[in-house]
Amino acid sequence: MGALIGFLTMARVLDAVDLGGFAQSLMMALATTIAVTASLLRDERFRINYWLLAFLGACALSLIVMRPVPLGACWMRFAGFVVGLAALSPLAVTPLLIEFRRGAWSGLLLACVLITLASFAILIYAVATSSTAEFHYFGFRGVMKLGMALSPVAALSAILSLYKMLTAGNRAVVWTILCAISVITAVAAGSRIAVAGLACAAVYLIILGWRKGSRNRVVLALSIIVAVCLVSISVPAVRESVSMKNALSVEAGSPFSSRIDRWTGRLAEFESAPLTGIGFSAQTVFNSEFDNPESVLAGSSTEPGSSWLSLLAQTGLIGTITFIAFLGTVLKRSVRHPHLFPFAVLMFLLINGICEGWLLFSGGLMFPFFWLSLNNLATD
Numbered sequence: 001m002g003a004l005i006g007f008l009t010m011a012r013v014l015d016a017v018d019l020g021g022f023a024q025s026l027m028m029a030l031a032t033t034i035a036v037t038a039s040l041l042r043d044e045r046f047r048i049n050y051w052l053l054a055f056l057g058a059c060a061l062s063l064i065v066m067r068p069v070p071l072g073a074c075w076m077r078f079a080g081f082v083v084g085l086a087a088l089s090p091l092a093v094t095p096l097l098i099e100f101r102r103g104a105w106s107g108l109l110l111a112c113v114l115i116t117l118a119s120f121a122i123l124i125y126a127v128a129t130s131s132t133a134e135f136h137y138f139g140f141r142g143v144m145k146l147g148m149a150l151s152p153v154a155a156l157s158a159i160l161s162l163y164k165m166l167t168a169g170n171r172a173v174v175w176t177i178l179c180a181i182s183v184i185t186a187v188a189a190g191s192r193i194a195v196a197g198l199a200c201a202a203v204y205l206i207i208l209g210w211r212k213g214s215r216n217r218v219v220l221a222l223s224i225i226v227a228v229c230l231v232s233i234s235v236p237a238v239r240e241s242v243s244m245k246n247a248l249s250v251e252a253g254s255p256f257s258s259r260i261d262r263w264t265g266r267l268a269e270f271e272s273a274p275l276t277g278i279g280f281s282a283q284t285v286f287n288s289e290f291d292n293p294e295s296v297l298a299g300s301s302t303e304p305g306s307s308w309l310s311l312l313a314q315t316g317l318i319g320t321i322t323f324i325a326f327l328g329t330v331l332k333r334s335v336r337h338p339h340l341f342p343f344a345v346l347m348f349l350l351i352n353g354i355c356e357g358w359l360l361f362s363g364g365l366m367f368p369f370f371w372l373s374l375n376n377l378a379t380d
Contacts, residue, residue: 002103005031009104009368010111010153015145025080025362031100032087039094047093049378051326056082056091058319059280066279077281077361084362088371090330090378098379105372109160113178116157118143119150120181123188140188149365151191152352155198156369158182159348162202163341166209197351201344208340259355262305265290269313277316281361304357311360327374334377342376345369 005027012023039046059081063074085091088101119142142150161179165172186198206222268290269278304310312320334343349359349370358364 001031001034002100002105003107003110004103005100006104006107006109006368007111008107010108010115013145013149013365014115014143015141024368025083028087028362029083031104032083035094035097035100036086036092039096042096044094044096049090049093049326051322051329052085052089052091055319055322055326056085058276058315058322062277062315062319063279063282065276066282074279074281080362081280081360084367085371088368088375090375093379101372101375101379104368105376108368108372109156112153112157113160113182115143115150116154116182116185117178119154119189120185123185140185140190142185142189146365148189148191148194151186151189151194152197152348152356152366154182154186154189155194155201155348155352156345158186158198159201159205159344160341162205163344166205167340193352193355194348197348200351201348204347205340205344259305262303262357263309266304266306266309266313270309270316273316275316276318277312277314280314280319282314306355307353307357307359310357314360330374330378339377342373346373346377349373 008027009024059078063078066074088104119140122142123140140150141148144150144153158179161175161182164175165179168175183198186195272278272290311323315323349366352366353359353370356366359366359370361367
């Protein structure tokens with residue numbers, strides 16, 4: 001069941017399907033109910049992560065003290081967040097929940113690989129026929145509905161294939177090819193922060209691979225990654241897309257102008273309520289008095305701009321400190337019991353969350369990966 005839920009979670013964002021975040025929360029709620037009920041019937045012992053429970057309490061507190069009284073939508077998003085954590089995070093742990101989460105992890109990764117391969121095929125067809133691949137917001141979107149959403153998906157496929165390439169036996173060639181395809185697709189999809197996160201995760205895996213003696217494969221991996229990046233930016237459609245995006249950003253005043261306004265808004269929100277925050281999930285660019293009015297009038301995206309600044313703004317110091325305490329316990333355990341691949345994924349997502357604002361929204365594309373990577377490090 002877990003593998004099916006994980007796969008369907010990714011399938012919902014395909015262009016041909018295009019189901020909203022509510023569908024993801026609904027699937028998680030149903031799966032969690034079944035898994036928890038089965039655990040109770042089996043009389044399995046529940047282990048509770050109290051730091052994560054304290055973080056949820058801080059999120060609820062931010063809504064209780066919020067002024068004006070929070071809209072029902074905020075409480076609904078918080079309910080979805082609780083359901084998502086119950087399904088995917090180490091909030092509550094039983095043997096059956098662990099089995100479900102492992103299945104969901106496998107289903108998500110399989111979907112990432114298939115989405116990357118299908119999108120790459122579209123890109124190759126466009127190049128071979130000298131036609132224009134469909135781009136959105138200056139990023140190739142492949143088979144996905146949202147612009148630049150393909151970048152983190154392809155980056156996760158690249159991290160998986162790189163890990164397998166460095167550790168697999170006779171199938172290393174297959175994973176090498178998939179790694180090359182995934183890196184090209186991630187670059188073509190146009191998210192600079194996703195590519196930066198991929199680079200950091202790759203460096204981590206390569207350093208550890210070198211220390212473990214897989215030096216020939218490390219040299220091969222480095223050669224492939226450099227060559228693929230050069231090939232990626234030499235494809236006219238990709239090069240023109242990246243150049244246009246950078247030119248518009250510089251014209252607006254900064255290479256990161258698309259995020260600086262949102263970061264400024266989140267910091268202003270934090271300053272308005274530094275202890276408990278403005279309320280969990282209360283901010284969007286449409287209803288925040290702290291965002292750039294010109295962006296709002298221009299119909300800017302509801303993207304908050306940063307998961308970590310959103311955490312600070314929405315839950316204040318109380319919520320941020322409890323979240324960091326929870327994250328610290330997970331990282332401490334991962335040092336004692338290293339799991340290379342989940343840690344590489346977590347590293348990628350922590351970096352990606354600097355500019356991607358949906359890691360605390362249960363309907364977000366990267367939400368399942370983030371919390372499952374934490375679960376893997378906390379329970380395996």
